[in-house]
Amino acid sequence: MRDYTKFYIDGQWVEPIGTGREEVINPTTESVAGVIALGSAEDVDLAVAAARRAFESFGQTTREERLSLLRRVAEVAEARIPDIAAAITDEMGAPAWLAQSMQAALGVVHTQTAIAALEHYPFEEAKGSTLIVREPVGVCGLITPWNWPINQIAAKVIPALATGCTMVLKPSEVAPFSAHIWAEILHEAGVPAGVFNLVDGTGPVVGAAISSHPQVDMVSFTGSTRAGVEVARAAAATVKRVTQELGGKSANILLADADFATVVPAGVSAAMLNSGQTCSALTRMLAPREHLAEVARIAGEAAAAIPVGQSGAGGEMGPLASEAHWRKVRGYIEKGIQEGATLVTGGADRPAGIDKGFYVRPTIFSDVTPDMTIAKEEIFGPVLVIIPYDTVDEAIQIANDSPYGLAGGVQGRDVDAVRKVAARLRTGQVMINDASLDFNAPFGGYKQSGNGREWGEHGFADYLEIKALVGGALA
Template identity: 60%
Template sequence: MREYLKFYIDGEWVDPVTPRQLEVQNPATEETCGRISLGSAADVDKAVAAARRAFATWSRTTPGERLEVLQAMHAEYKKRYADLAAAVTEEMGAPAALSSGAQVGMGLGHLASAIEILKSFQFEEQRGDFLVRHEPIGVCGLITPWNWPLNQIAVKVFPALAVGCTMVLKPSEIAPFSAQIFAEILQAAGVPHGVFNLVQGDGPGVGAAMSSHPDIDMISFTGSTRAGVDIARNAAPTVKRVSQELGGKSPNIILDDAQMAANVGAGVTMMMMNSGQSCSAPSRMLVPAARMAEAVEAARAATAAVTVGDPNGNVANGPVVSKVQFDKIQGYIQKGVDEGAKLVAGGLGRPEGLTKGYYVRPTVFAEVSNDMAVAREEIFGPVLTMLGYDDIDHAIEIANDTDYGLAGYVSGADADRCLDVARRIRAGMININGAFNMNAPFGGYKTSGNGREWGQFGFHEYLEVKSIVSPRPA
């Protein structure tokens, strides 16, 4: 049983101002696996005050000084790698292989990326008779989700630290264990007191206090579009910067060529990873209407290969994160049936042989129209919808007919054709044939948010631009 009842504020582990606890549930067993304290506005005030004091000195450190701290963090992160992986599996149900692979590995990768970028990042640039300076924005409030806990912490904390910001982190109260270990890593690495602060809590108790706090200069939030709108409203009176990575309903256009069946299978596998709990998941698969029957068979075969079970075992999918999430997904599966979509694989209830835990059957719907709820609304579970298109123009029309614009996918044998299609999709990151790069900017169009994370673009999120104009010599 884990007990994380203190917050990390000003370099020390401290008790909450008002004691209040929350039990954390293991989604694989439905049993309590730990307890955390829930913070309040008073805890946020303490953390922000510490970050404000630390900003006066941390913002004036040299890139070389900050680089030394980041390198120390890299060494400490590697020491705690196994601890982080075990925490992720326990708190949100990711299979052990995924936790020790992408879940924890992405955090380390983003740290390595920040180190390399900081080595050559230009904070000043002379342009004729004026100087452009990139200066740290100030105290940052970072609010992160439960589905990729370390990745989302990493893409906020590391660039913010690298450019000279100080911060208060509020991780998800649903998956809080890995964030607590993360704070221990930064403490062991010697991050100066007050530069990084951790307050556990929920949205109403801590998130709202952070987003409206007059001494927080920026909020970076990853989560649902609904919550993002609330945060923007709370932040508006203080005119702070708000950077948001929100929901998605990403299209995956499978081109009509000899590789279609294989690309359908790959798309299914990608969709089901992390039990479909990814904001950028390729949840709308667009296939040639004339080859829908062939695509359905390929999708059915690929779905059958997705094993579900105890996340500590050798499985592709563990449970979804909570009963709330399980019930939401079940509701969408029922809605798909009610709307007349063809159930190709999966369906309601747990997979056979699993009677406990929030396990969802990997589900595929075909013959879906783009006006159905299962095609338009973010389900955030292992549920794929297949839509037919007549030609490429029709495919792009369907792909862009969405309120979201976080990601898009194109699969096909002709690289130039794939690139042409990718250019026409209205979304922030397009993946062609499985390509991936951690330095490529990540973020959304439309209600999928604003701002960009990852790589050098992530640095710019935490910087103000100052111009210094000097008179020309006589």
């Protein structure tokens, strides 16, 4: 059993001031995988003080010094991928293939893209007689979720390091193991004491203490829209910068000329990745009404073919991350049936032959109307809803009729038509014709999906203040 009951503060592992402890459950076996300490506001004070002291020197480092540091981080992180993958399987049940090739590896990917961006990033820029200078914002509070733990930690920690900021991280208490290994990686890579600090705990205690702390200059939060509102409220009194990557209910518009045999299975596969626990998943598939039956048939066959279960038993899709979340997702499936949607495949019961673990069958609903609960609310599980439309204008209206705006997709053979539809979607990222992820592309949302952007050079901006040296370009 893993014991992670110390916090990483000021370059060393220390005993917490708070006395709370919490068990971490392996969602595959429903057994205890380890234990963490639950921090207090006093623990946050110590971590913030360490970060504030470290900023005096780290904020003055050169581009070359930070590049050297990030290269060491990438090297150490790559060597620790197997350890991170094992931790992610323990804490959130990700199958071995997913934990190894995607979940754990994304920490290295974000580090490498940041290195490439940092090499030529314009920290100084002349505009007429004024020199525009971009300086580190200061001490950053980083609050991350459980669903892609290392991806979301790296997407915050790495740009903070690249720009000269110091930080305090609160990982999710649901999936904290990989965060502790990430702290070990940063320590081994030589990140100076106090630059990176880690305090475990709950959102209402540790998250609130970070968000409201007067010595924290900015907060970067990834999680639910509901929790993001609370972070913003806590931060408001000190007028600190708040960036947020929140919920989504993204639409994938299939145009009438799309190759349904190709794009529908691809859409199902993407929506089911990580057991559907992805905020940017395209979980609303919008199909021309005249092709609805064909799309539903193909989607149902694709979902039913996904092996569910442990990797050692041939499973490709793992469980949901916790019992509470498992019950919530099953409730949404039952709600969809009650509201009259057509259940094409799946359902609320565990997959056949599985009697332990928080597993849900890949589920497809068709004949879904935009007013149904499963069409409006973020389910965050392996559930895809198919909504028919009669005109392209109607499809765009349905896609935009959401408080969220994180991602979207448009599929069709006529690329010009696809681009015109994509341009009308009120969302931060649109996947055109099942394109592959681009980690240099900005990632973030419109509306209640948040503000700010992450990934590549676009992820630097939120960690920088802009100073105008008037007349500085002439000096």
